[in-house]
Amino acid sequence: MIYNDFKKIVNISKEEISGQILEQNRDSIKIKKEKRAIENLIRIIDATLAICSKKSFQAMSIRDLSAESGMSRGALYSYFTSKEELLVLIQAQGREIANRVLCDQIAHGNGPAEKLRLGIKSHIYLSEAMQTWFYFTYIEARNLPKDEQKRAIESELQTEKIFIDIINEGIQEKVFRDENVVLAASVIKAMLQDWYLKRWKYQNRKVSVDDYADFVINVVESTLLIK
Amino acid sequence: MIYNDFKKIVNISKEEISGQILEQNRDSIKIKKEKRAIENLIRIIDATLAICSKKSFQAMSIRDLSAESGMSRGALYSYFTSKEELLVLIQAQGREIANRVLCDQIAHGNGPAEKLRLGIKSHIYLSEAMQTWFYFTYIEARNLPKDEQKRAIESELQTEKIFIDIINEGIQEKVFRDENVVLAASVIKAMLQDWYLKRWKYQNRKVSVDDYADFVINVVESTLLIK
DNA sequence: GTCTATACATAGATAGAC
DNA sequence: GTCTATCTATGTATAGAC
Numbered sequence: 001m002i003y004n005d006f007k008k009i010v011n012i013s014k015e016e017i018s019g020q021i022l023e024q025n026r027d028s029i030k031i032k033k034e035k036r037a038i039e040n041l042i043r044i045i046d047a048t049l050a051i052c053s054k055k056s057f058q059a060m061s062i063r064d065l066s067a068e069s070g071m072s073r074g075a076l077y078s079y080f081t082s083k084e085e086l087l088v089l090i091q092a093q094g095r096e097i098a099n100r101v102l103c104d105q106i107a108h109g110n111g112p113a114e115k116l117r118l119g120i121k122s123h124i125y126l127s128e129a130m131q132t133w134f135y136f137t138y139i140e141a142r143n144l145p146k147d148e149q150k151r152a153i154e155s156e157l158q159t160e161k162i163f164i165d166i167i168n169e170g171i172q173e174k175v176f177r178d179e180n181v182v183l184a185a186s187v188i189k190a191m192l193q194d195w196y197l198k199r200w201k202y203q204n205r206k207v208s209v210d211d212y213a214d215f216v217i218n219v220v221e222s223t224l225l226i227k
Numbered sequence: 228m229i230y231n232d233f234k235k236i237v238n239i240s241k242e243e244i245s246g247q248i249l250e251q252n253r254d255s256i257k258i259k260k261e262k263r264a265i266e267n268l269i270r271i272i273d274a275t276l277a278i279c280s281k282k283s284f285q286a287m288s289i290r291d292l293s294a295e296s297g298m299s300r301g302a303l304y305s306y307f308t309s310k311e312e313l314l315v316l317i318q319a320q321g322r323e324i325a326n327r328v329l330c331d332q333i334a335h336g337n338g339p340a341e342k343l344r345l346g347i348k349s350h351i352y353l354s355e356a357m358q359t360w361f362y363f364t365y366i367e368a369r370n371l372p373k374d375e376q377k378r379a380i381e382s383e384l385q386t387e388k389i390f391i392d393i394i395n396e397g398i399q400e401k402v403f404r405d406e407n408v409v410l411a412a413s414v415i416k417a418m419l420q421d422w423y424l425k426r427w428k429y430q431n432r433k434v435s436v437d438d439y440a441d442f443v444i445n446v447v448e449s450t451l452l453i454k
Numbered sequence: 455g456t457c458t459a460t461a462c463a464t465a466g467a468t469a470g471a472c
Numbered sequence: 473g474t475c476t477a478t479c480t481a482t483g484t485a486t487a488g489a490c
Contacts, residue, residue, distance in 0.1 A: 058285040183442045194417035215410045222449040302456045
């Protein structure tokens, strides 16, 4: 698997996202023409993510968003009923696409050792292709309303569950050491998240996606793999 | 080293903090009587950290802070000249104490292998004893003014440098494998941060400080240590 | 030193013209 | 569908009494 191939998959999926958003929010989105609606949703989301890579969602005003997206404040409110709804909408959709792509990728793996490598690599590739999205989802999760916060946590735990299952499989097949599975999955997740949370650091140091992924795989295999 | 001993060290330092804040902000803090000033600074900081464990600093209004601290809005402005200054003040002081305690602890270690274990354990203990502080410093760093943001990044890199130096020492003494040192330090930092960023998770799962620290040490030693 | 009252700015959201 | 103009709420910060 090469990063560029991966990027294409994500871009295709990215086009679907706005379609899904539209479907799932037919009640609050007032625009009738589908094509126009999707185009503008993409503009709005891109603008939001661009602004929020520099300041927080709270700090972004609707006026900011209007300037960045090139749409008027009035027009924006045809696509969501409140600023909070915009936050929820972006987050929910981001989680969905991420989860889908990740599951698809891992299904290709043969045996726990390969699945584990594939899971790590896919996640890092995915968060690279969707960096602003991942960063936004992580950092703004706490500003969600309570019920959506719950969904965000479930999603986080579900991703972790993918790794828990792979590791358990490996232990049963005697290819992995019998370590604390839950903690192992947790620290894997921590290392995966660092890639998109500390982008500035890795970029400055010219660490490539593959450098990082290979290193994480090395750490995880040193801990788990029976030689 | 036991966690409870560690907590005492931190608590002592915590008393110093407000004294330092007072000294370093003599121009903007209008209260003359030292004792009163320190007492109220502690009230203000505690209230801020308590509120900001639930919502963002931006989302916290001065009215919120007034209610939580039991001081009037007018009185609060005798301790800082703007809300942003309060943010800077808390962050700067948090960084300083954390850095000092960590350096003190590591100095006690003999040889790179022990230093590495000590560094990991101290950091996790420290972030446990000062959890709200660490969380706040991490999550609100992006809302700092540009120049303070730079200081926060420097501080982050300095902590990492501690681990880089230890690992380099270990490689030279042939007790550690010759891995990519910078990446090794980065993922160690990532695992350390997870402890205070995902507190809810570890608490729910009843993972203790020592469980976590021991596991991280296990992962790191599996990767680095030559048997 | 601390309070109450208030000025002033900015933000979210909507109404109605085009 | 999109724009401009505007209403209203909320928030920061200060002035002046106690």
